[in-house]
Amino acid sequence: MSDLKKEWPLWEVFIRGQHGMSHRHVGSLHAADEEMAILNARDVYTRRNEGVSIWVVEAKNITASSPDQKGPLYEPSNSKVYRHPTFFDIPVDVGAM
Amino acid sequence: MIPDQKDDALFQYLLRLGDNTLVLGHRVSEWCGVAPALEEDIALANTALDLIGQTQMWLGFAAEVEGKDRNADELAFRRDVWDFRNLLLVEQTNGDFGKTIMRQFLFDAFNVLNLRALSKSSDKRIAEIAAKSVKEVEYHLERSRETVIALGDGTEESNKRMQAALDRLWPFAGEMFVIDDVDTAMFDSGIGPDLAVLRKDWDAIAIPVFNAAMLTKPDSDFAHQGGKSGNRHTEHLGHMLATMQFLPRAYPNARW
Numbered sequence: 352m353s354d355l356k357k358e359w360p361l362w363e364v365f366i367r368g369q370h371g372m373s374h375r376h377v378g379s380l381h382a383a384d385e386e387m388a389i390l391n392a393r394d395v396y397t398r399r400n401e402g403v404s405i406w407v408v409e410a411k412n413i414t415a416s417s418p419d420q421k422g423p424l425y426e427p428s429n430s431k432v433y434r435h436p437t438f439f440d441i442p443v444d445v446g447a448m
Numbered sequence: 449m450i451p452d453q454k455d456d457a458l459f460q461y462l463l464r465l466g467d468n469t470l471v472l473g474h475r476v477s478e479w480c481g482v483a484p485a486l487e488e489d490i491a492l493a494n495t496a497l498d499l500i501g502q503t504q505m506w507l508g509f510a511a512e513v514e515g516k517d518r519n520a521d522e523l524a525f526r527r528d529v530w531d532f533r534n535l536l537l538v539e540q541t542n543g544d545f546g547k548t549i550m551r552q553f554l555f556d557a558f559n560v561l562n563l564r565a566l567s568k569s570s571d572k573r574i575a576e577i578a579a580k581s582v583k584e585v586e587y588h589l590e591r592s593r594e595t596v597i598a599l600g601d602g603t604e605e606s607n608k609r610m611q612a613a614l615d616r617l618w619p620f621a622g623e624m625f626v627i628d629d630v631d632t633a634m635f636d637s638g639i640g641p642d643l644a645v646l647r648k649d650w651d652a653i654a655i656p657v658f659n660a661a662m663l664t665k666p667d668s669d670f671a672h673q674g675g676k677s678g679n680r681h682t683e684h685l686g687h688m689l690a691t692m693q694f695l696p697r698a699y700p701n702a703r704w
Contacts, residue, residue: 380487381485390590390594391487395491398490
């Protein structure tokens with residue numbers, strides 16, 4: 352029994368709150384496989400009617416950016432305000448965008 | 449059948465439905481805080497709450513049919529063992545997690561089929577309660593079925609435990625399909641299903657799961673009886689009620 356892993360793998364859970372919205376990361380949980388991960392996500396994260404769709408992905412399959420790289424990755428865009436579409440006058444007739 | 453007898457059969461029938469969900473709901477709630485994983489703890493608590501919710505509907509209707517000015521709480525907390533009409537299966541102790549899940553699967557498969565049939569009952573109120581409950585119970589079955597397969601077809605240890613659970617609980621499965629006067633009266637009036645048909649459908653759900661779970665169905669079809677008739681419960685129910693009923697009996701009408 353020495354090859355038995357004590358813990359189930361970790362899964363990240365994404366839930367779509369309503370049709371037309373995108374899935375949002377809501378948290379993580381442990382489960383033995385993907386089917387049980389979906390069922391566990393249903394019980395842990397949709398008890399209060401939060402969702403219409405669940406995605407689960409095993410945490411080890413997510414590639415994340417490294418915090419060490421935040422300088423090169425993000426700081427260059429700090430000083431480039433012209434990338435924001437805030438320099439246009441929007442006609443009143445257009446209404447809320 | 450004269451009206452009084454018919455009402456009594458209906459009352460007994462509703463007690464069976466409500467006592468099954470009450471007793472199993474309480475049993476499952478005993479895992480709250482001590483389940484083997486956080487996720488299972490929450491899932492089992494959800495299942496228990498679903499079952500207790502269904503109990504309120506069944507016993508609430510039972511109390512109205514009885515017409516003796518009792519309510520669902522009084523039926524749940526002020527009756528003693530011999531007045532309970534639940535299946536022997538659901539009062540069996542939790543044992544290890546495998547036994548709990550096996551008990552759940554055996555009952556869920558029955559409960560889904562029973563509720564599907566009852567959602568077409570000639571009694572409108574029963575049909576409504578069943579239609580509302582069946583969605584919850586379909587999920588219970590999906591979960592318990594997957595877990596039975598995962599554990600049965602898991603490690604040597606988990607397979608051994610699931611087989612032990614099946615062997616232990618199998619003699620309690622048959623009572624679900626035993627047909628007595630109450631069942632016959634309900635079937636004749638279009639209220640309840642034909643349990644012989646239900647048995648075939650139950651086998652069609654259960655046996656493929658046992659196979660997928662690498663479990664051997666016991667040969668014997670011996671079935672313990674006495675739960676749904678109330679004639680003879682196992683010794684476990686009294687202990688469970690002592691815990692479940694302590695508070696409302698020690699502090700009648702306590703509120704929070």
